[in-house]
Amino acid sequence: MLAAALFLLAQVFPLHAQSIEEKAATCGACHGEAGIPQEKTTPIIWGQQEGYLYLQLRDFKRGMRKNQKMSPIAEALEREDMLALAAFFAKKSWPSLEQPSASKDVATRALTAISSVGCTGCHLDQFQGDASVPRLAGQSREYLAKTIADFRTRERANNPGMSDLMNATSQDDLATITEYLAGR
Amino acid sequence: MKTRKRMGYSFAGALALAVVTMGTASSQEVKSAVKYGDMNTVTQDLLNRAESDGNNFLLTNGDYWQRRYYPNTQINTANVARLHPAWIFQTEVKESLETSPLIINGVMYVTTSFSHVYALNARTGEELWHYKHKLGPVTTFCCGPNNRGVAAYGDMVYLATLDSKLVALDSKTGNVVWTADVADPELGYSETMAPTAVNGKILIGTNGGEYGIRGFLRAYDAKTGKLLWNFNTIPENSVGVWAEKDATGRDMHRDIAAEKAQLAKSGDPFKTLGGGVWQNPAVDLETNRIYFMVGNPSPDLDGSVRPGDNLYTDSLVSLDLNTGQYVCHFQYIAHDIWDLDAVSPAVITTVTGKDGKPTKGVIHAGKTGHVYVHDAKDCSLIRFSEAMVPQENMWTLPTKDGARMLPGANGGVEWSPMATNPVLGLAYAINLHQPMTYHVANAPYPQGKLWLGGAFKVIPSEEQWGNVTAVDYNTGKIRWQVKTPQPMIGGVLATAGGLVFTGEGNGLFKAYDAETGSTLWKFQAGAGVNAPPSSYTVDGKQYIVVGAGGNVQLDYKRGNAIIAFTVD
Numbered sequence: 001m002l003a004a005a006l007f008l009l010a011q012v013f014p015l016h017a018q019s020i021e022e023k024a025a026t027c028g029a030c031h032g033e034a035g036i037p038q039e040k041t042t043p044i045i046w047g048q049q050e051g052y053l054y055l056q057l058r059d060f061k062r063g064m065r066k067n068q069k070m071s072p073i074a075e076a077l078e079r080e081d082m083l084a085l086a087a088f089f090a091k092k093s094w095p096s097l098e099q100p101s102a103s104k105d106v107a108t109r110a111l112t113a114i115s116s117v118g119c120t121g122c123h124l125d126q127f128q129g130d131a132s133v134p135r136l137a138g139q140s141r142e143y144l145a146k147t148i149a150d151f152r153t154r155e156r157a158n159n160p161g162m163s164d165l166m167n168a169t170s171q172d173d174l175a176t177i178t179e180y181l182a183g184r
Numbered sequence: 185m186k187t188r189k190r191m192g193y194s195f196a197g198a199l200a201l202a203v204v205t206m207g208t209a210s211s212q213e214v215k216s217a218v219k220y221g222d223m224n225t226v227t228q229d230l231l232n233r234a235e236s237d238g239n240n241f242l243l244t245n246g247d248y249w250q251r252r253y254y255p256n257t258q259i260n261t262a263n264v265a266r267l268h269p270a271w272i273f274q275t276e277v278k279e280s281l282e283t284s285p286l287i288i289n290g291v292m293y294v295t296t297s298f299s300h301v302y303a304l305n306a307r308t309g310e311e312l313w314h315y316k317h318k319l320g321p322v323t324t325f326c327c328g329p330n331n332r333g334v335a336a337y338g339d340m341v342y343l344a345t346l347d348s349k350l351v352a353l354d355s356k357t358g359n360v361v362w363t364a365d366v367a368d369p370e371l372g373y374s375e376t377m378a379p380t381a382v383n384g385k386i387l388i389g390t391n392g393g394e395y396g397i398r399g400f401l402r403a404y405d406a407k408t409g410k411l412l413w414n415f416n417t418i419p420e421n422s423v424g425v426w427a428e429k430d431a432t433g434r435d436m437h438r439d440i441a442a443e444k445a446q447l448a449k450s451g452d453p454f455k456t457l458g459g460g461v462w463q464n465p466a467v468d469l470e471t472n473r474i475y476f477m478v479g480n481p482s483p484d485l486d487g488s489v490r491p492g493d494n495l496y497t498d499s500l501v502s503l504d505l506n507t508g509q510y511v512c513h514f515q516y517i518a519h520d521i522w523d524l525d526a527v528s529p530a531v532i533t534t535v536t537g538k539d540g541k542p543t544k545g546v547i548h549a550g551k552t553g554h555v556y557v558h559d560a561k562d563c564s565l566i567r568f569s570e571a572m573v574p575q576e577n578m579w580t581l582p583t584k585d586g587a588r589m590l591p592g593a594n595g596g597v598e599w600s601p602m603a604t605n606p607v608l609g610l611a612y613a614i615n616l617h618q619p620m621t622y623h624v625a626n627a628p629y630p631q632g633k634l635w636l637g638g639a640f641k642v643i644p645s646e647e648q649w650g651n652v653t654a655v656d657y658n659t660g661k662i663r664w665q666v667k668t669p670q671p672m673i674g675g676v677l678a679t680a681g682g683l684v685f686t687g688e689g690n691g692l693f694k695a696y697d698a699e700t701g702s703t704l705w706k707f708q709a710g711a712g713v714n715a716p717p718s719s720y721t722v723d724g725k726q727y728i729v730v731g732a733g734g735n736v737q738l739d740y741k742r743g744n745a746i747i748a749f750t751v752d
Contacts, residue, residue, distance in 0.1 A: 050321040051320075051321040051322040051323060054321055054322065055322065055370075064630070064631075083321065086321060087321070090321075112644050115642065115644070115739060116641050116642045116643075116644050117639065117641055117642075118642070118737070118739070120736070120739050121326075121327055121328065121736055121739070122326075124279070124329075124736065125279070125736075125739075125742055130298075130323070130329055131319065131321065131322060131323040131324075131329075131346075132322050132323055132324050132369075154627070157630075158630070158633060159630065159633045159634055160625075160627030160628075160630050160633065160634070160635060160636075161394065161630070161633065161634025161635055161636045162634060163625070163627065164623070164625045164627070164636050164637070164638050164639045165636070165639050167623075167625060167639070168586065168623045168638070168639035168641055169641075
């Protein structure tokens with residue numbers, strides 16, 4: 001319903017005729033006016049890495065990543081829009097969802113699993129990511145859990161390497177990693 | 185005092201060295217040469233003589249043969265116990281440091297993660313200029329936002345960037361002279377290696393073996409940035425000879441029939457087969473050839489989608505320097521499915537040949553844990569050393585749930601350059617022991633995204649360690665070996681003072697006796713010392729310099745220090 005409504009909105013105001021602020025405003029309906037998403041399974045995009053944001057929009061448009069809500073939005077975007085939106089949201093500051101820190105036990109277990117695969121090799125020391133690699137620290141727990149599950153089933157097919165790494169990690173370890181990352 | 189007066193450039197920051205400037209000079213003019221030598225430009229002649237230059241450190245690995253054997257003996261076994269920091273420079277970037285400092289006429293050039301370059305006064309550590317490359321939004325790298333250093337030639341220094349550009353900077357100011365687009369980061373290409381400058385050419389390879397690139401080594405014109413030649417590390421016919429054994433004669437358990445069936449179905453996989461080049465080529469100006477290592481095939485662990493030997497992955501390759509034409513190659517592992525590829529840079533040195541006579545050789549420390557010794561003439565293998573690390577279950581095929589094999593996928597030796605001591609006939613390599621399981625999974629080419637074809641996982645319950653190993657390259661025997669508490673990554677420097685320098689993830693930087701391996705000196709740097717050391721001399725005083733910034737790949741404590749040591 002919401003998606004349909006927004007799609008309509010996009011048709012009424014063709015994206016290319018809008019300023020970047022206007023384009024970005026349409027995103028707020030789901031990703032939050034102040035960066036805090038409306039639903040828990042919608043990711044934070046404020047303050048996310050620029051290259052990563054661009055690549056996700058590109059991949060939604062290409063169909064390598066699919067989502068009922070996001071795919072139609074991305075389909076209406078041109079490369080220039082995507083780059084501009086990515087730059088726009090990357091400059092915003094990352095909002096706090098005030099998710100609780102993981103307990104010591106969970107953190108220890110998560111860090112062992114993390115070092116076994118070497119997640120920090122790409123997501124970096126503080127899980128802040130860089131360029132094409134996303135920030136994970138403080139991302140919505142429910143979204144992390146969902147996208148990790150989607151990587152495992154390859155429902156999220158835009159990064160087979162991440163799928164492989166997720167499949168090489170046990171469900172239990174991933175649950176602790178999710179909790180740990182959300183609380184950072 | 186010899187002065188070579190040069191107008192028209194500024195030496196930003198160096199103006200603080202008031203002693204250097206002449207009273208009449210404009211604020212733009214600095215005679216940097218007065219105090220620290222009499223060369224302003226890096227000539228080919230200077231580079232050719234790098235091997236015996238006890239003042240400068242001119243090339244990433246010391247000289248064109250990449251021996252990392254520094255000729256100055258001022259710091260030596262007798263006085264190294266008195267080594268202490270002369271200065272410490274803190275960079276703006278606190279992230280893994282893999283830089284090989286170059287030092288030219290009292291000016292040091294270092295790089296940091298995210299493609300920054302600093303020029304420092306090598307005597308004081310004072311910053312002369314800082315170049316911060318503006319990275320594009322998309323960068324695709326496998327093992328950290330690293331950079332391993334610049335090349336210097338003429339009046340310029342050359343940086344290869346994470347977003348796959350080659351940038352020429354004015355060595356006096358850090359201003360950009362030209363920029364060349366090397367490759368498209370959206371397709372998985374990135375640059376972390378230091379370029380090599382020779383005969384007016386800037387040689388550069390590419391990263392991207394985890395992203396289904398088609399690797400290359402290229403020569404750009406040093407003055408203009410024009411592409412002079414390109415060699416694809418993956419030829420259009422990448423199938424090879426269906427080798428069933430590795431370079432040491434061990435069976436790799438290939439299913440040749442299945443591969444042939446796949447080849448008939450999908451054709452040669454050359455377009456997305458990987459084959460990155462991690463490190464500088466060794467240059468032999470006597471024969472006008474270069475020698476370098478080609479990395480793993482893509483996807484790393486899933487061989488089913490890439491039938492054949494996957495030439496020239498996991499190989500030593502030699503090219504003609506002028507034309508980039510193929511001369512010879514030697515493949516260590518055909519159809520690699522363990523990422524135990526060839527990354528530590530090639531070293532040219534005189535070795536005992538097949539006939540027992542002194543022969544020009546090329547040596548390489550493999551991720552397998554062997555030092556391989558080749559004949560420079562035809563790339564053929566003369567011998568390989570004893571294994572420097574435990575090897576178990578080689579070559580077990582990766583499985584869905586993971587199969588244990590040693591060495592782990594970071595290898596027995598990573599990208600870390602060896603050092604050599606030609607007098608002792610020893611090569612010094614640093615090792616990793618990291619038990620891992622190898623997992624395989626199948627996925628189609630993901631257009632520049634991470635393409636591992638599975639995963640490697642450290643087994644958390646098993647002990648890890650490292651070694652410093654001295655290998656006699658004339659016999660293949662291990663002369664001495666020292667165990668370290670953690671796997672080693674970074675690089676080694678040997679000096680004519682009878683010393684070997686290398687650092688550890690726990691922050692220790694150590695000097696070993698080149699002959700015996702006994703520890704003669706150590707220093708706690710506060711962050712992982714995981715970069716290759718260099719040495720140089722200014723005002724008659726020899727220094728050892730190294731970066732302490734930790735390491736992304738092995739997650740060693742990060743820092744931002746460039747530390748120069750001296751004895752006095």
